[in-house]
Amino acid sequence: MSRIGKNPITIPQGVSIEIADNVVKVKGKLGELSQHYSDVSIKIEDGKVIVERPSDSKDHTAKHGLYRSLINNMVNGVSVGFTKELELVGVGYRASNQGQKLELALGFSHGIVFEIASEVKIETVTEKGKNPIVKLASHDRQLLGHVAAKIRSFRKPEPYKGKGIKFVGEQLRRKAGKSA
Numbered sequence: 414m415s416r417i418g419k420n421p422i423t424i425p426q427g428v429s430i431e432i433a434d435n436v437v438k439v440k441g442k443l444g445e446l447s448q449h450y451s452d453v454s455i456k457i458e459d460g461k462v463i464v465e466r467p468s469d470s471k472d473h474t475a476k477h478g479l480y481r482s483l484i485n486n487m488v489n490g491v492s493v494g495f496t497k498e499l500e501l502v503g504v505g506y507r508a509s510n511q512g513q514k515l516e517l518a519l520g521f522s523h524g525i526v527f528e529i530a531s532e533v534k535i536e537t538v539t540e541k542g543k544n545p546i547v548k549l550a551s552h553d554r555q556l557l558g559h560v561a562a563k564i565r566s567f568r569k570p571e572p573y574k575g576k577g578i579k580f581v582g583e584q585l586r587r588k589a590g591k592s593a
Contacts (some may be wrong), residue, residue, distance in 0.1 A: 417476035422485050425492045429455060434563040437484055441491025444480045444532070448487060458553065461558045462488075487579040490552040497561045500552040503568075503576040510539045519568040519578070527567075533560050546581065 424430060426437060426485060431438040432455055435568040438447045439573055454465045464481040499535070501508055507518040516537060517525040527536050529549075536548040546565065551557040561580070570577035572588040 416478075418464055418466065418474070418481045420481065421463050421479065422488055424457070424462060424488065429558050430488075433459070435479075436488070437486070439487040439491050441488075443491050443494050446487045446491060446553060448480070448483050450476075450516050452476045453480050455480070455484070475503055486554045490554055494550060495554045495557050496513065496548065496550045497557055498560050498581040499549070499564055499578050500581050501545045501547070501563060501578055506545060506568075506576075508539070508547050509537050510537050510547075515564070516564055517564075518565060520576075525567055527564065529560055530556060546550060 428439065428441040431440075435451060436447055436449050437455060438445065444482055451561045452466070452473055454467070456463055456465075460561050462484055464484065466477040487515060493513045501517075501519070505518065505522060509516050513529045513531060513533075513535065515527045515537070517527065519525060532553055533551040536550075538548065542555055549557055549561055549564075551560075565578045565580070568577045568581075572586060573590055575585050575587065586593060
């Protein structure tokens with residue numbers, strides 16, 4: 414039984430939801446998102462979205478919780494939005510942005526220039542004595558996670574000194590170095 418799928422999704426003020434031809438469209442003040450679905454039925458009753466499945470088969474229970482979570486993320490995204498912050502840990506690591514181009518200096522012989530999708534807003538914060546921080550914000554949670562993971566993949570944190578790009582608040586597993 415999917416416990417997540419059973420919970421109804423409350424529709425906040427200023428968000429409209431359309432369901433037609435196995436596609437859910439959600440519009441809000443921050444943007445518009447759509448999601449194709451299958452094997453479940455979705456209906457709107459008195460300000461709540463309810464996702465139901467036809468049977469208790471393994472495939473239907475998995476999709477029941479999946480589509481409920483995706484629709485909930487869409488509703489939260491267009492009403493509130495999502496943010497992620499990445500921290501650059503290392504001597505000489507720098508980040509700057511011009512519009513949607515993120516320029517990173519990560520200790521390689523060349524700088525990395527990364528073009529970011531227009532749906533994701535980017536901001537870089539550099540304070541003296543602190544690690545540079547890259548702030549990402551978007552109404553699309555899936556796209557935001559993908560962009561953040563791609564930026565992190567340029568220099569993953571290593572386990573000995575912790576140098577690299579990590580999420581703010583992320584706990585890294587550290588290893589002991591050589592002992593003489």
